[in-house]
Amino acid sequence: MTELRQRVAHEPVAPPEDKESESEAKVDGETASDSESRAESAPLPVSADDTPEVLNRALSNLSSRWKNWWVRGILTLAMIAFFFIIIYLGPMVLMIIVMCVQIKCFHEIITIGYNVYHSYDLPWFRTLSWYFLLCVNYFFYGETVTDYFFTLVQREEPLRILSKYHRFISFTLYLIGFCMFVLSLVKKHYRLQFYMFGWTHVTLLIVVTQSHLVIHNLFEGMIWFIVPISCVICNDIMAYMFGFFFGRTPLIKLSYVMSGYRCFVCPVEYNNDTNSFTVDCEPSDLFRLQEYNIPGVIQSVIGWKTVRMYPFQIHSIALSTFASLIGPFGGFFASGFKRAFKIKDFANTIPGHGGIMDRFDCQYLMATFVNVYIASFIRGPNPSKLIQQFLTLRPDQQLHIFNTLRSHLIDKGMLTSTTEDE
16 A cells, blocks of 8 residues: 555646647557656566686675676676687688677567566567567578678579578568567557567667678678777777776787788688688788878988888778777666666676676667678679679679670770670
């Protein structure tokens, strides 16, 4: 009864002009204020002490503040070691890890929504959420496979059929989920169910879309994955340690080292001869040492006239600038989200760090920037992809393109009539 009196006392009174709409809402069984007050009063799970027992015994004499400091530090080193291991295992393993991280982040956010509204016993909420996750992943990764591995897709009959009707299949799958949602609507809870429908779709937009961009960055070369993530990691560490490690992690040198190895700078491609995915190419000019003239004003100070460096190192300055100035806003956004639901962490997956989403809130924003940066300033037409698509055309279409290209080269003066006759 006490709780009921408190809820009634704090329940906002609708203004006169809203009484008509309020009465309409009551026909469905509850008002908007009822939904909000019940959602706010819904108990959220309290984070338990998830610190491993070994660390608890070893750090038992420390205060909670220093205990948390050491737990975070030890787990940070463990995660960095794991990061180096998966880099060593290659891009395909990295893509699988990105998929696992995406699924876990989606689970953490959806679980928060479920914990807030579980008392309503809404049908199919989690089932539909996971179904939409499957549909969106099928659409995005189907597009990626068709785009990057066109030769493999055209060679295999099942893949060719799936590729041809990919968007229709994706739309059909989504329509099935849409119809299931409409059929699951329950009287008295319409507004709340549409809230959760929007919750699922916003989560898909934030998590799945941006993790898909991480995969795109990986296909351009592992260096576009490693350097941006390292920028965010170093920024987070320096922020937490109050500058204690400032200057200890030279990302420009890291870029210099990786630019010299093909396994980091070459895109992932499918080799028809070996029937396998390869990371081997002739590095582009972006990853070749070039000589730059130093402005005269700076020459008088440092005494150098020229400097040799990789062009990618210049781009890494843009990446690190974004990571330090704009990247943290991803963390601010996640903090505001957690404060709105009065929770400390998204989950307790990593002791001292919270959930996976707590560690990737800035990474997703960074991945989106890197993908836009590559598309705007780095990526150009890919001749190998054009040739692959050209070879899949009908002979008459190939001949038409050949004649058009030949006429264009003659007009440009790059191909003479004598060469044409020969």
